[in-house]
Amino acid sequence: MRTAGITSRAHPLWLAYILHxxxxxxxxxxxxFHFWILSxxxxxxxxxxxxxxxxxxxxVKLAEFGLVFLLAVHMFGGLRLxxxxxxxxxxxxxxxxxxxxxxxxxxxxLFLMQAV
Amino acid sequence: MTSKxxxxxxxxxxxxxxxxxxxxxxxxxxxxxxxxVQQNADPTLSYRFACRVGMCGSCAMMVNGVPRWTCRTHVxxxxxxxxxxxxxxxNLPVVKDLVVDMDPFFDKWVGAEGVHHGTLxxxxxxxxxxxxxxxxxxxxxxxxxxxxxxxxxxxDTVAGNPDYLGPAALQRAWTLLNDAKDDGRLAILDAVSGSxxxxxxxxxxxxxxxCPNELDPMSAIAGLKRETAKSFFRRGR
Numbered sequence: 001m002r003t004a005g006i007t008s009r010a011h012p013l014w015l016a017y018i019l020h021x022x023x024x025x026x027x028x029x030x031x032x033f034h035f036w037i038l039s040x041x042x043x044x045x046x047x048x049x050x051x052x053x054x055x056x057x058x059x060v061k062l063a064e065f066g067l068v069f070l071l072a073v074h075m076f077g078g079l080r081l082x083x084x085x086x087x088x089x090x091x092x093x094x095x096x097x098x099x100x101x102x103x104x105x106x107x108x109x110l111f112l113m114q115a116v
Numbered sequence: 117m118t119s120k121x122x123x124x125x126x127x128x129x130x131x132x133x134x135x136x137x138x139x140x141x142x143x144x145x146x147x148x149x150x151x152x153v154q155q156n157a158d159p160t161l162s163y164r165f166a167c168r169v170g171m172c173g174s175c176a177m178m179v180n181g182v183p184r185w186t187c188r189t190h191v192x193x194x195x196x197x198x199x200x201x202x203x204x205x206x207n208l209p210v211v212k213d214l215v216v217d218m219d220p221f222f223d224k225w226v227g228a229e230g231v232h233h234g235t236l237x238x239x240x241x242x243x244x245x246x247x248x249x250x251x252x253x254x255x256x257x258x259x260x261x262x263x264x265x266x267x268x269x270x271x272d273t274v275a276g277n278p279d280y281l282g283p284a285a286l287q288r289a290w291t292l293l294n295d296a297k298d299d300g301r302l303a304i305l306d307a308v309s310g311s312x313x314x315x316x317x318x319x320x321x322x323x324x325x326x327c328p329n330e331l332d333p334m335s336a337i338a339g340l341k342r343e344t345a346k347s348f349f350r351r352g353r
Contacts, residue, residue: 007181008270013321013334084319085338 020077023070030067076101122195124149126161127178127203128213134158146186146194147175150202150214163214170328173264177214178203183269185328205269221265224281229307230288233300245296255294258287258336260329267323267333279312283323283333286314290336293343305347314340 009018040048054060083089083097120140127133136157138149147165154161165175170188177186179194180201194200208216236243246252267283268274274282281289289308292298308314314337323333 008183008322008326009272009320011321011325013319013325014272017318017320081319085341088335088339088342 016077016080019073020081023074023077026070027067027074030070120198122149122191123199124153125199125201126150126153126214127201128161129210133201133203140191142192144191146177146179146184146189146191146200146202149191149200150177150186161214162212171262173262176205176264176266176269176328178206178269183266183326185264185266188328205265207269207271207274208265216265218265220278221268221282221284222263224285224312225263225288227307227312228281228285228289229300229304230285230292231300233292233298233303235297235299243297249296251294251296254339255291258291258331258333261287261331262329264328266326266328270322270326272320272322273316273318277312277316280316281308281312281314283317283337286317286340287331287333287336289314290339293340305344308340309344309348314344317341 009015037048037051040051055064083094089097122138122140123135124138125133125135136153138152138157141148147168150161150163151165154163163175163177165187166172167174168187170185173185175186176183178184179186179189180196182194183205184194186202191200202214204210204214205216208218208220211217247256261284263284265284267287271280271283274280286308289304292300293304317334317337319334319338321334324331324335327333
């Protein structure tokens with residue numbers, strides 16, 4: 001009988017795993033809906049315009065932000081997993097790679113902010 | 117600190133956990149606490165230990181939900197508001213109180229071909245081992261495993277799939293695969309690429325995080341994934 005909870009999951013590697021898994025599930029649920037909406041451009045343009053009007057609503061804009069976040073998290077999670085399993089890197093090499101990715105992401109975001 | 121009393125809850129199966137008041141001391145390990153309970157409060161408490169210095173791997177338990185070697189875990193590091201919760205290792209059948217049946221763990225060790233595949237006899241000269249070769253460095257990284265089953269208890273994949281060989285057995289397979297004196301390459305790759313093999317691993321990393329000897333079974337399993345994939349694309353060579 002076990003009454004103490006499993007707290008052994010509270011570490012970065014496990015959190016990275018669950019973030020990757022949940023973002024993947026979120027995308028799997030969303031993408032069929034997304035493609036169905038896009039298909040309306042061919043089958044029912046008037047209805048598509050109705051949906052597009054939704055995107056002006058603040059809450060929907062926020063949800064779209066969430067989707068981009070899910071995509072980004074899932075992509076980085078996948079890249080991380082492939083590097084982890086396919087590249088026999090030493091821990092310092094992994095740290096360097098993660099640092100380089102974070103730095104380039106920061107610089108790219110700065111350029112993006114300037115453009116906006 | 118010396119006079120402080122610890123509230124120690126120990127999981128004991130039906131009818132439920134027991135709570136004991138244990139005198140606190142400086143330099144007190146979780147195993148000391150369990151021993152105090154057995155010697156002073158309840159002689160029927162069953163638990164397992166042998167060396168008390170982190171070599172034999174027999175005293176691992178769940179401490180506040182985390183698998184730990186109790187003989188090298190100071191109470192001061194894990195105590196929360198004067199309380200500690202101790203239970204039997206996760207993912208293994210409980211025999212009684214804090215004692216688990218380690219058979220599934222050791223059976224999987226053999227199931228992963230974690231046995232010596234020798235080529236020489238005692239009459240042959242001892243083969244030289246190049247300590248600096250890349251393969252030997254990989255093998256050396258995993259040889260300090262003490263079979264304590266902490267990684268096995270930490271792994272959610274083991275919890276979800278009873279057939280999964282688990283981190284310790286797979287790490288031993290990876291060690292032998294890189295050992296110049298072991299000739300079991302095909303047998304090992306075959307054993308670790310089956311339904312309970314290395315490809316079940318989701319790289320959650322709890323094995324590497326909680327290994328008391330700071331080994332890295334997750335990276336060892338990643339090595340097996342690479343080797344089995346290479347072997348598949350080379351058609352078994």
